[in-house]
Amino acid sequence: MLARLAANRLLEIRQLFRQPLSSRSFSTALNYHLDSPDNNPDLQWEFSDVNKEKAKEILSHYPSNYKQSAVIPLLDLAQQQHGGWLPVSAMNAVAKVIEVAPIRVYEVATFYSMFNRSKVGKYHLLVCGTTPCMIRGSREIEDALLKHLGVKRNEVTKDGLFSVGEMECMGCCVNAPMITVADYSNGSEGYTYNYYEDVTPKRVVEIVETLRRGEKLPPGTQNPQRIRCGPEGGNTTLLSEPKPPPCRDLDAC
Amino acid sequence: MGLGMLASRVMRPTASKLPRNLLSHFHIRPIVSTPESSAAQAQPEPEPTPPPRAPVAGARVHFKNPDDAIEVFVDGYPVKIPKGMTVLQACEVAGVDIPRFCYHSRLSIAGNCRMCLVEVEKSPKPVASCAMPALPGMKIKTDTPVAKKAREGVMEFLLMNHPLDCPICDQGGECDLQDQSMAFGSDRGRFTEMKRSVVDKNLGPLVKTVMTRCIQCTRCVRFATEVAGVQDLGMLGRGSGEEIGTYVEKLMTSELSGNVIDICPVGALTSKPFAFKARNWELKGTETIDVTDAVGSNIRIDSRGPEVLRILPRLNEDINEEWISDKTRFFYDGLKRQRLNDPMIRGADGRFKAVSWRDALAVVAEVAHQTKPEEIVGIAGQLSDAESMMALKDFLNKMGSNNVWCEGNGVNTDADLRSGYLMNSGIAGLEKADVFLLVGTQPRVEAAMVNARIQKTVRATQAKVGYIGPAADFNYDHQHLGIGPQTLIEIAEGRHPFCSALLNAKNPAIIVGAGLFERKDKDAIFSAVETISKYAKVVRPDWNGFNVLLLNAAQAAALDLGLVPESGKSIESAKFVYLMGADDVNMEKVPVDAFVVYQGHHGDRGVYRANVILPAAAFSEKEGTYENTEGCVQQTLPAVPTVGDARDDWKIIRALSEVAGVRLPYDSLGAIRSRIKTVAPNLVHMDEREPATFSASLKPDFSHKMSLTAFGSTIENFYMTDSITRASKIMAQCSALLLKK
Ligand code: SF4
Ligand code: FES
Numbered sequence A: 001m002l003a004r005l006a007a008n009r010l011l012e013i014r015q016l017f018r019q020p021l022s023s024r025s026f027s028t029a030l031n032y033h034l035d036s037p038d039n040n041p042d043l044q045w046e047f048s049d050v051n052k053e054k055a056k057e058i059l060s061h062y063p064s065n066y067k068q069s070a071v072i073p074l075l076d077l078a079q080q081q082h083g084g085w086l087p088v089s090a091m092n093a094v095a096k097v098i099e100v101a102p103i104r105v106y107e108v109a110t111f112y113s114m115f116n117r118s119k120v121g122k123y124h125l126l127v128c129g130t131t132p133c134m135i136r137g138s139r140e141i142e143d144a145l146l147k148h149l150g151v152k153r154n155e156v157t158k159d160g161l162f163s164v165g166e167m168e169c170m171g172c173c174v175n176a177p178m179i180t181v182a183d184y185s186n187g188s189e190g191y192t193y194n195y196y197e198d199v200t201p202k203r204v205v206e207i208v209e210t211l212r213r214g215e216k217l218p219p220g221t222q223n224p225q226r227i228r229c230g231p232e233g234g235n236t237t238l239l240s241e242p243k244p245p246p247c248r249d250l251d252a253c
Numbered sequence B: 001m002g003l004g005m006l007a008s009r010v011m012r013p014t015a016s017k018l019p020r021n022l023l024s025h026f027h028i029r030p031i032v033s034t035p036e037s038s039a040a041q042a043q044p045e046p047e048p049t050p051p052p053r054a055p056v057a058g059a060r061v062h063f064k065n066p067d068d069a070i071e072v073f074v075d076g077y078p079v080k081i082p083k084g085m086t087v088l089q090a091c092e093v094a095g096v097d098i099p100r101f102c103y104h105s106r107l108s109i110a111g112n113c114r115m116c117l118v119e120v121e122k123s124p125k126p127v128a129s130c131a132m133p134a135l136p137g138m139k140i141k142t143d144t145p146v147a148k149k150a151r152e153g154v155m156e157f158l159l160m161n162h163p164l165d166c167p168i169c170d171q172g173g174e175c176d177l178q179d180q181s182m183a184f185g186s187d188r189g190r191f192t193e194m195k196r197s198v199v200d201k202n203l204g205p206l207v208k209t210v211m212t213r214c215i216q217c218t219r220c221v222r223f224a225t226e227v228a229g230v231q232d233l234g235m236l237g238r239g240s241g242e243e244i245g246t247y248v249e250k251l252m253t254s255e256l257s258g259n260v261i262d263i264c265p266v267g268a269l270t271s272k273p274f275a276f277k278a279r280n281w282e283l284k285g286t287e288t289i290d291v292t293d294a295v296g297s298n299i300r301i302d303s304r305g306p307e308v309l310r311i312l313p314r315l316n317e318d319i320n321e322e323w324i325s326d327k328t329r330f331f332y333d334g335l336k337r338q339r340l341n342d343p344m345i346r347g348a349d350g351r352f353k354a355v356s357w358r359d360a361l362a363v364v365a366e367v368a369h370q371t372k373p374e375e376i377v378g379i380a381g382q383l384s385d386a387e388s389m390m391a392l393k394d395f396l397n398k399m400g401s402n403n404v405w406c407e408g409n410g411v412n413t414d415a416d417l418r419s420g421y422l423m424n425s426g427i428a429g430l431e432k433a434d435v436f437l438l439v440g441t442q443p444r445v446e447a448a449m450v451n452a453r454i455q456k457t458v459r460a461t462q463a464k465v466g467y468i469g470p471a472a473d474f475n476y477d478h479q480h481l482g483i484g485p486q487t488l489i490e491i492a493e494g495r496h497p498f499c500s501a502l503l504n505a506k507n508p509a510i511i512v513g514a515g516l517f518e519r520k521d522k523d524a525i526f527s528a529v530e531t532i533s534k535y536a537k538v539v540r541p542d543w544n545g546f547n548v549l550l551l552n553a554a555q556a557a558a559l560d561l562g563l564v565p566e567s568g569k570s571i572e573s574a575k576f577v578y579l580m581g582a583d584d585v586n587m588e589k590v591p592v593d594a595f596v597v598y599q600g601h602h603g604d605r606g607v608y609r610a611n612v613i614l615p616a617a618a619f620s621e622k623e624g625t626y627e628n629t630e631g632c633v634q635q636t637l638p639a640v641p642t643v644g645d646a647r648d649d650w651k652i653i654r655a656l657s658e659v660a661g662v663r664l665p666y667d668s669l670g671a672i673r674s675r676i677k678t679v680a681p682n683l684v685h686m687d688e689r690e691p692a693t694f695s696a697s698l699k700p701d702f703s704h705k706m707s708l709t710a711f712g713s714t715i716e717n718f719y720m721t722d723s724i725t726r727a728s729k730i731m732a733q734c735s736a737l738l739l740k741k
């Protein structure tokens, strides 16, 4: 008995140590910057002429003494322009536009997981990993994608076309599991961010291949039996006109 | 049945007994309690008011407007506080110390550590007292089971990811987390996952980082942004991946960076030079002042035996608040290096030979007597105290010479009007100013603490700063108006756009750099400044914004004591030069055949030219009076014994006078201070700031005589300005790494 107890305890302790570090998922890559040839503060980076106009438009939404409020839309714009990720020089450029110290921009860019600070593919595939999607099989979806593309998470395929990341709930759990495709293949003008819902391991591979061929495919549910987020095979309840609320007669007042 | 089960049996009853014990101990309210029912419960036996407690750490209540007073109850005891105070401040006034990590009275409120939770009656949850404004009639409870439990919860979360490395942590013994976990921590943790770890950052040669220890209080980020004025640090990432850093590789290039060591509540940011040197409880603290600049920051020297191990700031609201500059904090290793410890005479071969005091003094006295009185010159160094300068002046006067001055004070500085060389508005008074005009001064390197005040003012009130001088680094918004006297003349004649700012200002302040004392056209510059101050109403009965920012610790006292040279040329014709710690005089001007006595504590520039060396005590080894740039008189106290055979400066001169047969009539510090009293009575009023009495001066007209050479920068290297800092290795490292452009 004693021996078993001790053995159990030992097992627990061993398990503790065996736990791989990666079991605690951190949002994205490192929280500090390492200089590399394609990402260092000495590289020139500027908004393109079209995007300069857009940046101006974005800034006009905020009072002139609160320019820093524009940090998120501007970072997003910069990310679209730069093929889906933010080099440190792009963040510096944003800091200059909104007239704050660069560190204030770095803080924001590291906080939000949708700002990528390392290279992503032209099509950045984000698999939702939150509970509803996970229960409906998001792990298999991710595995299928990674296996098909032959990459690890947050790694870019050799041709630079695809990368796979994980995302938290994107609000369409009703069509779980789902993936998002951030399409940076056409710069910030043709940028799309589409949800593909009700996917299966087979279907995601098809989606990838369609994208590879450069074709567009309609976003939304991939289950032909469903219309948007309605139930499979059409509604079974709530078929009549909704009744007015019982508590209050709107016409009377 | 196994032993394990037995053990758990034994454990269980205690576990179930515990809550019951607790129940009877504390009065726990029924879970379904409405405000009425608890009020009804409280009524039958009104709690006796506990005796009032003294406010924590001298917390001061300052009522701007008596109508704004509100009353709150802290643990049942009523306190009156001004409106707008937070619950935490109210508790402090009531004498209750609230545990905290992120709150710091001089920084903005972040409210992110949650350690300061207290219970407030009628509030459903414990509230973070540091961020909650106190409201009239609030009933704050700081020691209830709810507050305690809340803090214990917070503490458990903090300790979850905190490494258990107190034995090898330099903060040990003065760590807020360590202290507070004694009160609110558990003796065991429930967290069985891996602790997180964070990559250490390189913040430069002064601040050592162990970022895994960081508890994300963001004090350092707020300090860097708000006080130091350099936005380098930030909070990166989120959730458990959150860390403090600069994101890109960057050293903290602030002259105040050392203060993050003090404000970091844990051991994440510690002093690099002090790392693993000592435990704080082994150290003896001596409250003294800093002499590396003219600010006279209040410091505490921590020493062990004969060694100065670190320097910490002391609170002084009027001078340095609770910060000090990096130079003040880290130059102490210079006190150990290059010290002069024996009297020495340079032999015929040009080498120094150690001799006895008797011999050295005899030689000096003899040479002095052989020299004509008008060829005797005495120069006091920038670290000299008032006592020794008084003795030097008296000694030279008795020898028949009046050529005695303090380096940095120029040749014909007017020492008659104190208002002409002091910071008349006071350092704290700068906070009232709304327009600054800096003339030939770069406060960031000349007096970092004064600069911190200006930066604070600019940040708080958007005060305008105009600057005339060479291109310089500022950590606040400023207008660079020009580089030389030309601009000054334009402003004085009212032709410059900045004039309107000066004219519209309520409290304009002009700060003139003492570097201008060395210029030939100094009088013309000062009268131009005076013209400006006249039309901009800088000097009024209720506000005196005419300021001179002095450069070194001895200057103000020297001018008070009247240490001004008789003629500008005296050094070129000198035959006997007495350097009392003066290293920054131009040695080339000293004639080759002159006999040079160097009395000082460091083998610095003066020694190269000296014929005789008389070793003296450094500021950390003696009691001496210093007057800072605003006219506040303070004194140093000996923290460590003197090195070798060194003596206090004034004692050396007193002994020399005896050997020379012109005995000075004082032989104790008290006696010399009474002598000082007859010359400059303000110098004996310790820790008091004697403002200069205002008087209209009759300066010559400015427009002529001003040369148009641009103002120079007085201090090239912030980290190395005097003999001690030049001997310091840490300062050498700083200047190598941080001044790299
Ligand atoms: S490094 Fe220290 S001061 Fe800075 S956030 Fe961490 S614990 Fe706070
Ligand atoms: S859980 Fe996947 S979208 Fe909500």
Ligand code: FES
Pocket (backbone or CB within 6 Å): B099, B100, B101, B102, B103, B110, B111, B112, B113, B114, B115, B116, B117, B128, B129, B130, B131
């Ligand atoms: S001190 Fe109040 S939340 Fe940190």
